[in-house]
Amino acid sequence: MAIVNAPETAASTQAARPITAVDWRRTVRMGLLGGLGMVFIAAIGMFEELDGRPMIVPILSLGYLTVFWVPFVAGYLAAKEETLEGLAPPQKGLRDPLAGLVAGLMGGLALWLLTAFMNAFEWRDVFLKLSPTLLELLTFGNDLGFAFLALVLGSGLLGMLGGALAVLPESGRRIVVGAIVTTFVVAILEVIFVDIFEGIGLEAVTDLVYDINGGLAWGSAIVVAILGGTLAAVSAGASERSRTRWTAMEPAPRRTASLAAFVIVALLTIFLPIILGGIVNELLANVGLFLLMGLGLNVVVGYAGLLDLGYVAFFAVGAYTTAVLTSPISPTLLGEDGSVVREEGLLTIDFFGWEGWAVLGAVLLVAAIAGIVVGTPVIRMRGDYLAIVTLGFGEIVRILFLSDWLAPVFGGAQGVRQIPSAGVEALDLVDLTITGVDPRSIFYFVAVFVAIAIYVSWRLSKSRIGRAWAAMREDETVAEAMGIDTVRAKLLAFIIGAMLASFGGMVFAVKVGSVFPKSFELLVSIIVLVVVIVGGMGNIAGVIVGALVLIGVLGGPTQPGVLQEFAEFKLLIYGALLVYMMLQRPEGLVPSLSRSRELHHEEMQQDAWLASAIEEDDDEEASI
Amino acid sequence: MSENGQPVLEFRGVNTHYGPVHVLKDVDIEIHAGEIVCLLGGNASGKTTTLKTILGMVTPTSGDIVLDGEIVSGAPTSRIVSAGVSMVPENRRLFKRMTVKENLEIGAYLRDPNDDLDADYERIYELFPRVKERLDQKAGTLSGGEQQMVAVGRALMARPKVLLMDEPSMGLAPVLVQQNFDIIETINEAGTTVFVVEQNAKMALSIADRGYVLMTGRIVLADTAEGLLANPEMRTAYLGEVED
Ligand SMILES: Nc1ncnc2c1ncn2[C@@H]1O[C@H](COP(=O)(O)OP(=O)(O)O)[C@@H](O)[C@H]1O
Ligand SMILES: [Mg+2]
Numbered sequence: 001m002a003i004v005n006a007p008e009t010a011a012s013t014q015a016a017r018p019i020t021a022v023d024w025r026r027t028v029r030m031g032l033l034g035g036l037g038m039v040f041i042a043a044i045g046m047f048e049e050l051d052g053r054p055m056i057v058p059i060l061s062l063g064y065l066t067v068f069w070v071p072f073v074a075g076y077l078a079a080k081e082e083t084l085e086g087l088a089p090p091q092k093g094l095r096d097p098l099a100g101l102v103a104g105l106m107g108g109l110a111l112w113l114l115t116a117f118m119n120a121f122e123w124r125d126v127f128l129k130l131s132p133t134l135l136e137l138l139t140f141g142n143d144l145g146f147a148f149l150a151l152v153l154g155s156g157l158l159g160m161l162g163g164a165l166a167v168l169p170e171s172g173r174r175i176v177v178g179a180i181v182t183t184f185v186v187a188i189l190e191v192i193f194v195d196i197f198e199g200i201g202l203e204a205v206t207d208l209v210y211d212i213n214g215g216l217a218w219g220s221a222i223v224v225a226i227l228g229g230t231l232a233a234v235s236a237g238a239s240e241r242s243r244t245r246w247t248a249m250e251p252a253p254r255r256t257a258s259l260a261a262f263v264i265v266a267l268l269t270i271f272l273p274i275i276l277g278g279i280v281n282e283l284l285a286n287v288g289l290f291l292l293m294g295l296g297l298n299v300v301v302g303y304a305g306l307l308d309l310g311y312v313a314f315f316a317v318g319a320y321t322t323a324v325l326t327s328p329i330s331p332t333l334l335g336e337d338g339s340v341v342r343e344e345g346l347l348t349i350d351f352f353g354w355e356g357w358a359v360l361g362a363v364l365l366v367a368a369i370a371g372i373v374v375g376t377p378v379i380r381m382r383g384d385y386l387a388i389v390t391l392g393f394g395e396i397v398r399i400l401f402l403s404d405w406l407a408p409v410f411g412g413a414q415g416v417r418q419i420p421s422a423g424v425e426a427l428d429l430v431d432l433t434i435t436g437v438d439p440r441s442i443f444y445f446v447a448v449f450v451a452i453a454i455y456v457s458w459r460l461s462k463s464r465i466g467r468a469w470a471a472m473r474e475d476e477t478v479a480e481a482m483g484i485d486t487v488r489a490k491l492l493a494f495i496i497g498a499m500l501a502s503f504g505g506m507v508f509a510v511k512v513g514s515v516f517p518k519s520f521e522l523l524v525s526i527i528v529l530v531v532v533i534v535g536g537m538g539n540i541a542g543v544i545v546g547a548l549v550l551i552g553v554l555g556g557p558t559q560p561g562v563l564q565e566f567a568e569f570k571l572l573i574y575g576a577l578l579v580y581m582m583l584q585r586p587e588g589l590v591p592s593l594s595r596s597r598e599l600h601h602e603e604m605q606q607d608a609w610l611a612s613a614i615e616e617d618d619d620e621e622a623s624i
Numbered sequence: 625m626s627e628n629g630q631p632v633l634e635f636r637g638v639n640t641h642y643g644p645v646h647v648l649k650d651v652d653i654e655i656h657a658g659e660i661v662c663l664l665g666g667n668a669s670g671k672t673t674t675l676k677t678i679l680g681m682v683t684p685t686s687g688d689i690v691l692d693g694e695i696v697s698g699a700p701t702s703r704i705v706s707a708g709v710s711m712v713p714e715n716r717r718l719f720k721r722m723t724v725k726e727n728l729e730i731g732a733y734l735r736d737p738n739d740d741l742d743a744d745y746e747r748i749y750e751l752f753p754r755v756k757e758r759l760d761q762k763a764g765t766l767s768g769g770e771q772q773m774v775a776v777g778r779a780l781m782a783r784p785k786v787l788l789m790d791e792p793s794m795g796l797a798p799v800l801v802q803q804n805f806d807i808i809e810t811i812n813e814a815g816t817t818v819f820v821v822e823q824n825a826k827m828a829l830s831i832a833d834r835g836y837v838l839m840t841g842r843i844v845l846a847d848t849a850e851g852l853l854a855n856p857e858m859r860t861a862y863l864g865e866v867e868d
Contacts, residue, residue, distance in 0.1 A: 464737070467733070471730045471733075475719060477681075477717075478719070480681060481679055481681060482733055483734040484702070484730075484733055485701075
């Protein structure tokens with residue numbers, strides 16, 4: 001939104017503005033959006049569903065929070081003004097909370113209209129979630145008149161506070177936001193914190209902070225808020241500073257710093273799980289699982305630019321190969337009458353003997369073949385066609401696994417069960433008995449594969465084939481004219497992507513202990529794609545952040561995340577997040593460092609570019 | 625240059641189709657080492673197709689492309705590029721989101737990974753000092769003239785024996801067109817054979833040794849540059865001169 005090099009003459013007209021001049025258009029828009037948002041959140045049942053979860057005892061439940069953050073933010077946005085470069089910063093004053101108040105009032109009014117509507121009509125046939133309980137919540141157990149006062153004035157007040165936030169100087173705003181965010185994060189991550197503190201033997205702390213029935217006790221909420229605010233004040237600008245310092249660093253010290261960071265991360269990965277509790281380990285294992293698939297899809301979509309919507313097929317292939325080879329009741333091993341005749345599968349997943357490696361080899365081989373089979377027919381297609389055809393392939397693979405025809409091998413809808421778990425039993429050091437079923441050993445199992453996948457991705461991005469992919473992604477015809485064998489490059493992307501996904505499938509089979517077609521629906525492909533897009537396509541750090549944020553916090557298609565309360569609304573949030581990211585930050589949460597440097601560079605080059613552009617710049621897709 | 629000896633690149637009765645559409649019709653072209661040869665023709669006459677056919681991006685339906693005495697029609701593009709043919713595409717078509725340096729690296733894609741590329745970079749910086757200043761800039765943010773330099777540099781990174789140029793004058797201001805053709809001459813003087821395809825006949829003939837005229841896929845004239853410049857038919861049809 002920032003206009004670079006805005007004409008300076010505009011500054012004079014902007015500066016002299018009466019203090020009560022509210023930007024009505026913006027305010028009304030925010031009010032309407034806010035109202036729509038609140039009504040939507042209430043009407044889809046989020047309010048009611050989440051009311052049972054206390055946040056700050058006894059005043060605030062998660063339900064109220066999910067509705068009433070809206071007028072606050074709407075109020076802030078109504079009052080906020082962009083500071084345009086080259087212009088005087090906008091004047092702040094009474095007009096800001098006023099704008100916030102109006103936006104908040106509008107939002108509250110919309111919610112009250114919903115309440116009145118529910119009171120007058122019975123519409124549950126159409127809108128299932130407009131329940132009496134919701135009405136009760138909206139009216140606070142009172143009548144409509146009271147609801148009007150409470151909702152409209154309450155939202156108005158919140159909006160006004162939001163608007164007031166815009167008046168604060170940057171530093172003050174940081175403190176307030178820090179306090180609010182910290183409080184809610186601590187409240188919402190209760191399960192995680194309890195798990196962690198239990199893991200390190202400090203249950204006493206969490207017992208003190210959290211109420212017995214869940215939620216922050218109001219006293220501890222205040223303490224947490226103060227801590228959060230202080231932290232925000234202290235850390236102000238720290239990330240900005242370290243980023244600039246990092247960018248300015250010479251290659252040699254930067255390499256040392258990277259190495260140090262790597263060692264720290266590696267040590268944390270090795271030792272944290274021992275300390276952490278089971279829940280966190282389980283969450284991290286899920287993150288790792290999707291990270292494996294995300295990294296694989298990142299090779300296909302991010303590096304090679306091939307939009308594969310049937311990616312789950314390779315995941316399924318890896319999982320089924322593992323299952324068939326290791327389960328003692330794999331359908332091929334059963335007796336004539338379907339009786340169990342063996343105690344063990346064909347192979348065990350034991351990486352201290354040869355059998356584990358044999359399973360891994362088989363999984364990779366089958367995945368590579370699957371990559372070739374799916375890749376070959378679609379390789380000459382471009383863009384949308386490729387997406388649609390791969391989507392079809394994904395479904396075909398799932399239906400094959402489901403089919404009666406292949407049931408003698410894959411078990412049809414029942415799938416294959418009793419896949420033995422793989423453990424890192426050798427880690428019995430330090431009096432830690434880590435067994436196969438312990439989420440910790442699963443975590444280590446996943447972590448090893450993730451480490452391999454990260455290393456492979458990293459090497460690929462720096463390699464010759466990585467450069468070929470980048471060229472192909474930008475302009476296939478020219479890449480071909482430069483002598484790049486695009487067919488081979490695409491096929492290779494498919495194969496590598498398939499192999500990384502099959503790692504994921506193997507881990508999944510071992511972790512869950514059973515595989516059946518329902519685990520491999522289209523949704524998995526989509527979620528993995530969203531992880532890659534939201535994180536930052538083509539960027540390893542981006543995919544890691546994407547997996548942590550989406551899978552860790554929201555959860556996977558069937559895996560719970562930190563916000564288990566939101567499970568029912570997970571896909572809704574996924575969708576909303578995707579839309580938001582596409583509109584506001586298409587490069588993802590973590591655009592690569594080199595990219596941000598380039599963007600920076602571009603700005604500096606603007607003037608030089610303008611000066612030298614005497615001739616018109618024709619370009620674009622004329623046929624070569 | 626000398627007409628004797630084996631041509632570096634030769635079209636022998638080449639026909640090319642896009643599906644059922646007949647584009648190149650019985651095309652015969654000879655290019656000898658050290659020459660600048662131009663192929664002149666209007667829009668959609670088949671100039672780009674001619675270059676794509678050389679590179680193996682389109683396979684001739686009959687006839688042969690001969691490179692250094694060896695028939696290469698049907699060979700994959702990578703083999704032809706390795707054998708010493710590279711192209712500056714129409715409209716330059718840089719990889720816009722990559723840096724200038726990365727664009728040059730792609731040009732050297734098929735070079736032996738053990739080759740020392742420093743000398744090649746130096747040569748390009750010498751030809752185009754501007755390119756050196758812009759190495760870390762994204763190619764899409766360069767001006768049209770600078771993009772042309774990078775596009776030529778990218779093609780030179782393959783160390784071609786024969787450099788193919790598709791309408792180097794397209795979309796550039798007259799000053800830059802002149803500059804561009806000067807550069808082609810410099811490259812040629814350093815020993816690279818150049819095959820340039822153009823609509824701007826006057827400009828192309830000013831630097832070329834010989835020229836061919838292509839009309840709806842058929843070669844209708846073939847002569848030395850002087851001969852074509854003096855040809856009355858050419859003068860009215862392509863050089864935009866009024867008959868005196
Ligand atoms: N990929 C293609 N598929 C079908 N027809 C094509 C294709 N490329 C070019 N043509 C046709 O071939 C003819 C010659 O095109 P081209 O070689 O690009 O001409 P020029 O470069 O001289 O403008 C044109 O009629 C054009 O429409
Ligand atoms: Mg053309």
